[in-house]
Structure formats: C-alpha cells, structure tokens
Amino acid sequence: MSVSERNLKRSRVAKQLSAKERMGMLKEYASEFLSAKHYIDTGFSIQEEAREIKMRILQLFNATEKDWQNWRWHLKNRIADAKTLSKIIKLASKEIEKINQVSEIFRWAISPYYVSLMSPTDIWGPIRRQSIPSILELYDHSGVDDPSAEEDTSPVEAVVRRYPDRLIINATNQCATFCRHCQRRRKIGKQDYSVSKGKLKEAIAYIKENEEIRDVIITGGDPLLLSDGTIEWLLSELSQIEHVEIKRIGTRTLATLPQRITDNLCKIIEKYPPVYIVTQFNHPREVTPDAAKACDKLIKAGAVINNQTVLLKGVNNSPHVMRVLNHELLKIRVQPYYLFQAKPVRGTSHFITSIKEGLEIMRALRGHTSGLAVPQYVVSAPGGLGKVPVCEANIWQDGNGGILLKTWEGKYVSYSF
Numbered sequence: 001m002s003v004s005e006r007n008l009k010r011s012r013v014a015k016q017l018s019a020k021e022r023m024g025m026l027k028e029y030a031s032e033f034l035s036a037k038h039y040i041d042t043g044f045s046i047q048e049e050a051r052e053i054k055m056r057i058l059q060l061f062n063a064t065e066k067d068w069q070n071w072r073w074h075l076k077n078r079i080a081d082a083k084t085l086s087k088i089i090k091l092a093s094k095e096i097e098k099i100n101q102v103s104e105i106f107r108w109a110i111s112p113y114y115v116s117l118m119s120p121t122d123i124w125g126p127i128r129r130q131s132i133p134s135i136l137e138l139y140d141h142s143g144v145d146d147p148s149a150e151e152d153t154s155p156v157e158a159v160v161r162r163y164p165d166r167l168i169i170n171a172t173n174q175c176a177t178f179c180r181h182c183q184r185r186r187k188i189g190k191q192d193y194s195v196s197k198g199k200l201k202e203a204i205a206y207i208k209e210n211e212e213i214r215d216v217i218i219t220g221g222d223p224l225l226l227s228d229g230t231i232e233w234l235l236s237e238l239s240q241i242e243h244v245e246i247k248r249i250g251t252r253t254l255a256t257l258p259q260r261i262t263d264n265l266c267k268i269i270e271k272y273p274p275v276y277i278v279t280q281f282n283h284p285r286e287v288t289p290d291a292a293k294a295c296d297k298l299i300k301a302g303a304v305i306n307n308q309t310v311l312l313k314g315v316n317n318s319p320h321v322m323r324v325l326n327h328e329l330l331k332i333r334v335q336p337y338y339l340f341q342a343k344p345v346r347g348t349s350h351f352i353t354s355i356k357e358g359l360e361i362m363r364a365l366r367g368h369t370s371g372l373a374v375p376q377y378v379v380s381a382p383g384g385l386g387k388v389p390v391c392e393a394n395i396w397q398d399g400n401g402g403i404l405l406k407t408w409e410g411k412y413v414s415y416s417f
C-alpha cells in the first residue's frame, strides 16, 4: 500500500469514527421522545376503547351502525346535558352540578362521535377538556368577547377582512361540537343559525366589487354543517368570480364529525377546484381511522388539507404530544400549518399558555423532526392587525412585562399573557 493510499484509509477511518460518534448523539436526542411517545394516545391506539363507548351510545339512543355513519344523526343527537353524558362516561356528581352551572352562561354540545374519543375514566383527558364545560370558564375575568376585533373589520355583515388580498365569510354559527376554547364563542349564542342567503349574496357582491380579493375562506361556526346545496352554491358563486383564485373551507368536522365527509360533498368539492380545507386537530387522540378515511376522500376529490392547531394548556402544551400530533397528521396526509397561541377569549383563559412555553415547544420540534412536521407558531395581534409569526428573533420585551410584536404592516403592538 502506498503512502497516499495509507493516508486515504486513515482519513476514511477517522471520518467513520466521528460519524459514529455523531450517530450516537443523534440516537440520544431521539431516545427521550421514543420512550415518551408510547404513553401518548392516538386515535389509532384507542380504537378498542372508542368502540366500546360507541356501542354504549348506540344502545342509549337505540340507534344503529347506519345512524352512526349519518352525520345528521350525530347533529340531531349532540349531547348537551350532563345527565346524558354521565350515562356514557364517568362524571362525579359535583362535576354534573358544575357543568349545569356553566351551561347557564355558555352553551355546550358534543357530537356522539367526539364523545366516543373521550377516555372513560381520565377526567383530565384532552377530549374532555376541549368539549366539556369547566367551572373555570366562569372565573375568567380577563378575556374579552372579540379579541381579534372581527366586528370592527367587517365591511358587510358576513365578511371579516384583515388583509389586503383575502377575507373570510362567516356562513353559520353551527358546530358539531362547541370547543371550549373557541375564539368565536360569542357567536355560539343560545341557538343554531345559518347566515341568510341575502347576507351571503351581500358577501359575494362585496368580493365581486373588490378585485384584489384572490383568496376566500368560508368559515363560521363550521361551514360543513351547512347543507350540500348551500355549500355548492357558495363554491359555485366564488368560482365564477375571475379574481378569486382559491377557496378555503375552515372546518373542524374532520376531528369532531368525520362522517360529514360524504361522497356527495366530495363530488361538490371536486367540481370547484382549487379548494383548500383548513382544519383543526389539537391532540393525537383526534387522529382516528375515521378521520384518516375522511381526509383520504377529500384528497381524492382534489382538496389540499392544512391543519391549524391551537396551543392549549392541559391538552397539547407538551413538546412530545405536539410532535406525535404532527407525525400522526402527516401520516394521514394533513400538513401541520399553524400553531396558534390561544386568544384571550372570555371564558377560556385557563387554556392559555405563556409565549415562552410556545417557544420552548417550537425549539423542541425544530431540527428534532422533519420540517414538514413543524408548523409556524403565530399570535393574532390585538385589534385585528393579523397574525404575527413568533420566534426569538422577532419579539422584544415591551417594558411592562409583555412582549412587542411587529405586524405584517410593520406596526408594533404590545401583547401580554
């Protein structure tokens, strides 16, 4: 062996040694998550538990498998009283009293499907926390009804516009399950309603008159609780406006009522491309085989699905839970898109984490997992000034214990929680 060959071999061996050392380090980084993830439930790992609760619900309502597959049956039989709920999952008598107390102020209702995802025994479980009223809702004195000032950024009744080229249409206040952390809980009110055709026509007229609007988000409430006819009318009207390039539908039914994704709905979505579905999965327990099937149908119909998780104390404010959630979403072809700092909505402050905690979760994701599994962490700036991406590089102390955010317009606003 020549001297140069010997040197080459030596350098190769040295590189391999250093690579092995690096691999050991990478394995060590991964090991904590690998052991933690076994303790995190997903919608796939709880299938047996969920099936048992489903059977209990069917028996209670004297219903059939066919009913269970029918989204209208779920809507008609949303569970909205503590006594009925206590026949399905364990509730302490004190808890029943508290739920009744809260329901005098804040409405609640849970789809039977979403109830089937609850742990029968864990009273602090993530599905329960997101859907069963908590007495803490009544102790919140800091939250406001409309933290994003939607009412001040509404040029016509059904429209909210915060950006130059896009806007939202609020088409209904109905939801399959009323999330306890909802940013629009002021709209939930006392009863369900759909926005009248006249108001929707006004919204369409506004979009027609404003040629800079290229992206329209239909939201609510949950617009997929509208009839197929209304959804088709809206998509068809928007598709006829030349300057509207994309339509988005904001829905949480993929997590709370996947039965809503029927063949007929998919046919409608397929007819009016491009349609983006913006959904909200907050915990891996919500990523079930039924949700996967619904996503698959939408994707086959040509829709693109993005997820907006809300960072919620006691639900998903853990780096490991967040990582499992995003991995589970990618497996069902849903792209983690935003991680929202929960807004200071009246009755929800017990869900709000600190920005510091959100940043720590983001740090634990970046590099430790694929970029595809890392959403953008955003705060909605007060006063309807839009979303602000949050990372160490773009926030400053405001001198009053809060932080200073720089909005997309270059305005500085204080934010504290």
Ligand code: SF4
Pocket (backbone or CB within 6 Å): 174, 175, 176, 177, 178, 179, 181, 182, 183, 184, 185, 220, 221, 222, 252
């Ligand atoms: S589905 Fe959406 S609009 Fe309805 S309660 Fe939940 S977060 Fe609010």
